Amino acid sequence: MTQMRAFRIHRFGGPEVLHSEKIDVPEIGAEEILVRVHAAGVNPVDLKTREGKYPMVDEDTLPFTLGRDFSGVIERVGQNVTVRKPGDEVLGFVGQGQGAYAEFVVTDEQALAARRKSIDWVTAGALPLAALTAWQGLFDHGRLERGQRVLIHAGAGGVGHLAVQFARHKGAEVFATASGDGIDFVKSLGADRVIDYHQEQFEDIARDMDLVFDLIGGDTQSRSWSVVKHGGALISTLAEPSSEEAGAHSARAGRYTARPDGEQLEEIGRLIEVGYVKVNVVASFPFNATADALSTLAKGHVHGKIVVNLGDA
Numbered sequence: 001m002t003q004m005r006a007f008r009i010h011r012f013g014g015p016e017v018l019h020s021e022k023i024d025v026p027e028i029g030a031e032e033i034l035v036r037v038h039a040a041g042v043n044p045v046d047l048k049t050r051e052g053k054y055p056m057v058d059e060d061t062l063p064f065t066l067g068r069d070f071s072g073v074i075e076r077v078g079q080n081v082t083v084r085k086p087g088d089e090v091l092g093f094v095g096q097g098q099g100a101y102a103e104f105v106v107t108d109e110q111a112l113a114a115r116r117k118s119i120d121w122v123t124a125g126a127l128p129l130a131a132l133t134a135w136q137g138l139f140d141h142g143r144l145e146r147g148q149r150v151l152i153h154a155g156a157g158g159v160g161h162l163a164v165q166f167a168r169h170k171g172a173e174v175f176a177t178a179s180g181d182g183i184d185f186v187k188s189l190g191a192d193r194v195i196d197y198h199q200e201q202f203e204d205i206a207r208d209m210d211l212v213f214d215l216i217g218g219d220t221q222s223r224s225w226s227v228v229k230h231g232g233a234l235i236s237t238l239a240e241p242s243s244e245e246a247g248a249h250s251a252r253a254g255r256y257t258a259r260p261d262g263e264q265l266e267e268i269g270r271l272i273e274v275g276y277v278k279v280n281v282v283a284s285f286p287f288n289a290t291a292d293a294l295s296t297l298a299k300g301h302v303h304g305k306i307v308v309n310l311g312d313a
């Protein structure tokens with residue numbers, strides 16, 4: 001096969017700029033791997049990229065294939081690839097590279113984990129970006145330890161629902177914000193206290209937090225300083241927290257971008273396989289309905305993950 005279908009943008013804008021096209025199957029370099037995609041996760045970064053609001057993809061990068069994480073089967077490997085081989089079943093996160101809403105995606109060995117047979121293709125495709133974001137935010141940047149207290153803003157979303165479970169598994173005391181149906185959902189994931197952010201002020205309930213994991217930004221982030229304990233941390237996926245506030249609380253603060261990490265994905269896969277962590281896939285769209293999958297995410301209130309299933313193309 002020399003050509004493939006991919007959902008790409010040639011300019012920034014609304015749903016009208018995303019189109020399915022036939023393009024050449026990408027060539028791979030010596031260190032790279034070509035994966036035939038089975039399922040691809042749907043993430044807010046896809047919407048931000050489409051709208052021209054994601055700084056890592058500018059006009060010079062266009063045309064750009066959306067989609068950041070995937071499950072699939074290795075089709076070809078570069079000459080310096082040592083461990084993986086054609087036919088291996090894998091999942092991964094492409095980082096800043098061209099995307100996974102395509103029949104084939106290019107990645108590298110360090111970004112991949114083996115798909116465990118007990119994790120179906122759709123679930124495996126839903127996982128990498130959200131799970132790595134949650135893992136790295138809590139443990140690499142947040143340095144969360146057993147017995148500590150963490151507040152997770154947006155505990156019902158793609159990243160948040162995994163963060164709640166990772167933090168529980170670590171042995172932390174977990175507070176999380178949610179609303180509507182999301183409240184029972186987040187309780188079912190094992191959060192110790194779910195705060196209805198429409199009805200309650202989280203500052204009245206969550207105090208002396210070792211870590212606030214911020215998936216919302218803005219006012220929610222600035223109000224969060226009042227619940228961070230002296231010497232604690234505020235870590236955000238969105239905006240850089242105030243260094244003045246961090247200084248005033250003797251706290252660590254930071255904003256980070258999730259990075260591909262196959263070893264962490266292997267560990268997360270193990271937690272899912274043994275039943276400690278569940279991935280909540282709320283909707284799976286066939287490949288030709290990729291634009292609808294993005295529109296569904298854009299409407300908000302997603303409690304878990306949306307996936308594009310190329311098996312249903």
Ligand SMILES: NC(=O)c1ccc[n+]([C@@H]2O[C@H](COP(=O)([O-])OP(=O)(O)OC[C@H]3O[C@@H](n4cnc5c(N)ncnc54)[C@H](OP(=O)(O)O)[C@@H]3O)[C@@H](O)[C@H]2O)c1
Nearest residue numbers: 044133154156157158159177179215237256257258301302
């Ligand atoms: N820096 C990075 O590398 C990185 C990586 C991944 C994600 N992100 C960013 O992190 C954010 C979260 O990502 P995601 O994939 O988890 O998004 P998502 O799945 O779209 O999250 C949506 C969830 O947020 C909840 N929510 C909305 N407003 C809220 C509020 N004020 N307080 C508490 N919960 C609220 C919604 O629940 P309701 O039903 O209550 O509306 C919904 O469950 C996004 O902005 C994304 O771009 C950054």
